[in-house]
Amino acid sequence: MQPINLQDYEELARERLPQVVFDYYFGGAEDELTVAENRASWQRIRLRPRVLADVGTRDLKTTVLGADTSMPVMLAPCGFNALAHAEGELAVTRAAAAAGVIHVVSTAGTHSLEDVAAAAPNGTRWFQLYCYRDRDITRWLIDRAAQAGYRALCLTVDAPLVGKRERDARNRFGLPHGMGWKNLEGVGLERMDVEDEGSALAHYVSKIWDPALTWDAVGWLCEQSSLPLVIKGILTGEDAQRAVDHGAQAIVVSNHGGRQLDGAVPTSEALVEVADAVGDRVEIIVDGGIRRGSHVLKALALGARAVLVGRPYLWALAAGGQAGVEHMLAILREELDLDMALAGRPTIASIDRTLVSMPSQAGC
Secondary structure, three states, X not given: OOOOOHHHHHHHHHHHOOHHXXXXXXXXXXXXXXXXHHHHHHHHOEEOOOOOOOOOOOEOOEEEOOEEEOOOEEEOOOOOHHHOOOOHHHHHHHHHHHHOOOEEEOOOOOOOHHHHHHHOOOOOEEEEEOOEOOHHHHHHHHHHHHHOOOOOEEEEOOOOOOOOOHHHHHHOOOOOOOOOOHHHHHHOOOOOOOOOOOOHHHHHHHHHEXXXXXXXXXXXXXHHOOOOEEEEEEOOHHHHHHHHHOOOXXXXXXXXXXXXXXXXXXXXXXXXXXXXXXXXXXXXXXXXOOOOHHHHHHHHHOOOOEXXXXXXXXXXXXXXXXXXXXXXXXXXXXXXXXXXXXXOOOEHHHOOHHHEEOOOOOOO
């Protein structure tokens, strides 16, 4: 089957990946309500197209934190890409560079951040990180990212502990022999073996990430590097304002793909609140459940500068390696281009909130 949409890639990956790997990528916390709501909430938003708007040519280009990008779609930080394909993050970053979009590289990489940067020297990359109990480890990762040419730091703040991911517990999820947290080899933290019971990831994280993290850590990170700081995992206007006050230059509205607190607000709804709170002070990015060009269009109308997609590129990676990821991005580009034309919005700058009709709370 030649995929014609992102769902097709998911079905291909379901057929090809071992169940434990598919479940790790696909699954969420507890009853996976937030996973489902992320996707459903974009579908509930309605578009208000304008006509006779001269859409003979369209321009999808924009910038994010000053970096040019061919369209307002970025690749999200996803861990352990080599579970989907041996080239893992190397294939993903090459695909992102070929498509002219930004790749946010995960700390939980199965290839080192230096090797990822070398795989596509002309690409634009951000480095996603967590804050460790041992701050020297965090500082070491920051320094390496700067030296390797990463353009921003993306701090994930919604995971002081790993959510209750029951698929992983049942499957005793861990990494196969020879695969590990490649970025942490230098400090002896690369191993995450299968446990006798439960999720190896949950056991691993509980030992090394700092659950006592507060807003003071944001100021500390700003002092460690001149790279722009992006805070990922914001769902409320209050936290968005605090992020900006503490030096964040961009915010990612995210509930971690529904993998942390089940029942958390879907990101399309949180985006409205965050944009109303800080939309004129900082660039806003959103992730969670985006599977169509029309979803990207809705996100931009609600105040996002760009969107992040995660699971879809993992499915494409599993199905076709680098070429699969490139094709997945081409599908999104074609859909967004067509949807902009049909909505009467030929440029990114022409997209605003008058394009969307939000569902009533009763309808939610």
